[in-house]
Amino acid sequence: MVKIRLKWRGEVWETEAEPQECLHTVLERLQLPVGTEILTAKVGKTIHELSAPIDSHSNFELLGWESPEGKYVFWHSSAHILAEAILSFWPKAKLTIGPPIENGFYYDIDFEGNGPTPEDFPKIEKKFLELASQPEYFVRRRVSREEALAYYKDNPYKTELIYELEGEEIFFYESGNFVDLCRGPHLWHSGPIKAVKVLSLAGAYWRGDSQKPQLTRVYATSFPSPALLEEYLHQIEEAARRDHRLLGKQLDLFSFHEEGPGFPFWHPKGMRLLNTLQEWLRAKLLSHGYEEIKTPIILTQRLWEQSGHYENYRENMYFTQIDEEPYAVKPMNCPGSTIVYRTHIRSYRDLPLRLFEFGLVHRHELSGVLTGLFRVRAFTQDDAHIFCTPEQIQDEIASLLNLIEEVYAAFGFKEREIFLSTRPEKYIGSLSLWSQAEEALESALKTVGMSYQVNPGEGAFYGPKIDFVVRDSLRRRWQLGTIQLDFSMPQRFGLTYIGSDGQPHTPVMIHRAILGSFERFIGVLLEHTAGELPLWLAPIQVKVIPISEKLFDYAREVAAALREAAFRVEVDYTNEKLAKKIRLAEQEKVPIIWILGAREAETRSISIRDRRLRQQVQGVPLSEAIQTLKREALPPGLSEN
């Protein structure tokens, strides 16, 4: 007998088992909810399947739906059932891989040109539930290489996988009439799987390589109850409502047109937002020791040859000709910045020199990847280049980290991750310079006390970098800020400064962006706020609603007072009822609505309807209301004085 200890939702059981007895039989004996709530088990950090025999292990943590491991196993098994359901309709389809993912699972399948369409989803789901409810038991069987290869003699993908398992054990998992090459782990049986939804179809290259055959990826998700599936579908709907492309249209901020795919058209309200954002950041940077520059959008091809972009980035660049000379549209701002640097002989006393540029860059992105403001072909970077000595790197990075943190906090981004990428295999510059730079970055991060992850070997060939990633409302990760050290460009462009020794030295260049691009940042911000922008950023801050035509004169007066105080105001002069005007203003997501009736006009006051507080205040004196608004509309990080 083996002594074992089980932990399930905080409670502990101690019992004994026969050697080689399966874990699930022990659980059944204890009348624990195995095959329903208990999905899998863990010993230390390794998953131990319920159907696996207990050997020397003794300490089991039982896991349900609430654990990541439980979901992982649940969806992994679901992928097998999905494949089985699909094979019942497309028996000749060749399976490849079918892993669990963040919110479900997929299976990549080669249908050889005759795959399913979305109309087939219901019948696949029906078949899936039929199979799952039987239920199907997942039985692991070790097979020889020869047997595995023979079984998959018509499936080049599985064959490729088997060849890669040289020297390792090979397993088949059998469930119902379905067999799949799989390393597991799986559920004991399909009983817990009560709801499924086939979500979408997508093309996916075998092994992510566009040179290899394209497979059909079937995305799906499954749950232990129909109610949980419903909840998930509602979440997806809510995320869709927050889609910045939709909000951009509804709020009349920007649009896209076939006359310029991937190039945003900014409407008046979008410009108000974009300009407010830029003015705020500009003021912040100027107060942090930066100077602003602006460099040309079109520069000679020779410059891009010198910078290395022509060699390494040509695919993404647009070219043109001026007076028969070849030119290129800038995909990055850095070469322009170096030209400004070179306009003077620089002394070590001038460093660090911080030059920022809200630079409009153009990049040729593949047509298939364009996505609203998230992925465009022209965008404005909040770019800056800091020229400094190697000794100054650490201090410079530390203050930069604080600045970036300050900026993100202003927009309420709480969830963020920092990645430090270090020297790749292919690199330029001396080893000592690299280690000095990496140490500088790392100790800067430690100085300001920010937690980070290291991505070894992920740095650019010209220097190490720090990336900032925030999560949007769809829980997608977006890299916003980046700090990149560059040893290469200063050399390529022959940049120097005169040191205290009177000799010329090569400065280090720090490329950095905080928001990344204004365009994409606005997209992220819209999804983050569901379009309910903070008062200081809102394109229309106050909507003035006179109750009837008789109040139009007073409305004009109020609006003038607001404009005088530098607010962005709109008056609703339409001949509609109050309820209608309020409805429209609410749909425009205006933060503040001022309502003017006869009572207000008489007392020179206004009534406030506040989107943010979801409450109303009646009869506030006009001058007082404007003073309050002035306080409330201050951009973050600024005090009233």
Added chain:
RNA sequence: GCCCCCUUAGCUCAGCGGUAGAGCAACUGAUUUGUAAUCAGUAGGUCGGCGGUUCAAAUCCGUCAGGGGGCUCCA
């Protein structure tokens, strides 16, 4: 770029082989309104472009363009 899907009035969408429809918006008029849609009328479309099948195409087929979902979370 590649795979699947979509494209009908300014917007949201219905129609899916027999000669274009709704709601909202716009315009005109009535109404003068107190916290999320007042009523009536008018106007508005080469059904994304091009080509084909058919007596007949928004509807079926092809092609191009634009848009959406994806394209190394590895048995």
